[in-house]
Amino acid sequence: MSVLILAAVAAGGAVGAALRAAALRRNRASHRLPYATLAVNVAGSFLLGWMAGGGVANPVVAAGLGAGLLGGFTTYSTFAVEAATLSRAGRRRRSAAYIALSVATSIAAAGAGTALAP
Amino acid sequence: MRYGWIAAGGAAGAVSRWGLGAWLAPAAAGGFPYATLAVNLLGAYALGWMAGRFSAKDKSSAVYHGAAAGFLGAFTTMSAFGLEAWTLLADGRSVAAAAYVAASACAGPLLANAGLRAGGAS
Numbered sequence: 001m002s003v004l005i006l007a008a009v010a011a012g013g014a015v016g017a018a019l020r021a022a023a024l025r026r027n028r029a030s031h032r033l034p035y036a037t038l039a040v041n042v043a044g045s046f047l048l049g050w051m052a053g054g055g056v057a058n059p060v061v062a063a064g065l066g067a068g069l070l071g072g073f074t075t076y077s078t079f080a081v082e083a084a085t086l087s088r089a090g091r092r093r094r095s096a097a098y099i100a101l102s103v104a105t106s107i108a109a110a111g112a113g114t115a116l117a118p
Numbered sequence: 119m120r121y122g123w124i125a126a127g128g129a130a131g132a133v134s135r136w137g138l139g140a141w142l143a144p145a146a147a148g149g150f151p152y153a154t155l156a157v158n159l160l161g162a163y164a165l166g167w168m169a170g171r172f173s174a175k176d177k178s179s180a181v182y183h184g185a186a187a188g189f190l191g192a193f194t195t196m197s198a199f200g201l202e203a204w205t206l207l208a209d210g211r212s213v214a215a216a217a218y219v220a221a222s223a224c225a226g227p228l229l230a231n232a233g234l235r236a237g238g239a240s
């Protein structure tokens with residue numbers, strides 16, 4: 001069972017990371033904030049909340065989609081480096097806004113997903 | 119090819135996060151999401167270091183795609199953070215929730231900045 005779960009997490013992580021990389025190509029230097037990262041993180045948080053609330057019964061599927069796909073799709077490291085980079089460029093208020101927005105919307109999206117789960 | 123390296127790194131990153139979470143689970147008996155916090159802070163520093171260390175040209179290399187966008191991107195997670203913070207709030211554990219949110223909001227960007235500096239970012 002645990003080998004199956006491991007394989008499911010690996011497969012989910014591979015797909016999630018590739019999907020994120022494709023989505024983050026939409027981050028543009030001309031944008032005031034890294035909207036693509038924000039969108040990826042909010043969408044992934046909503047879906048993880050929805051999954052947790054709905055209770056995916058099969059543990060292999062749950063691990064593959066939750067810890068694997070959605071864990072690999074959403075990212076904290078890119079968020080942190082983007083926030084630090086904005087701050088280093090002298091955009092301190094923008095960095096603070098990005099941090100507040102990312103944290104608040106991820107929590108709210110997870111809560112909304114839980115509430116809207118079947 | 120680029121997506122192949124990212125997918126391979128993503129698989130390794132997700133498995134490492136999952137394994138570390140299982141390993142740290144006994145320490146999280148109090149219900150505080152230490153595992154996600156540790157993974158996220160570690161990954162934030164590491165990605166900062168890589169972003170500082172690699173030149174713009176080297177950032178299109180297979181190593182950077184696999185290790186940065188793949189491994190570190192998947193190793194760290196925002197969805198688990200969102201759900202864990204929400205769960206702490208919903209359970210009425212507002213002090214733990216506030217501590218978790220504050221640590222995630224402040225320490226990650228600060229560590230990413232330290233990583234950028236250590237990596238030699240201008």
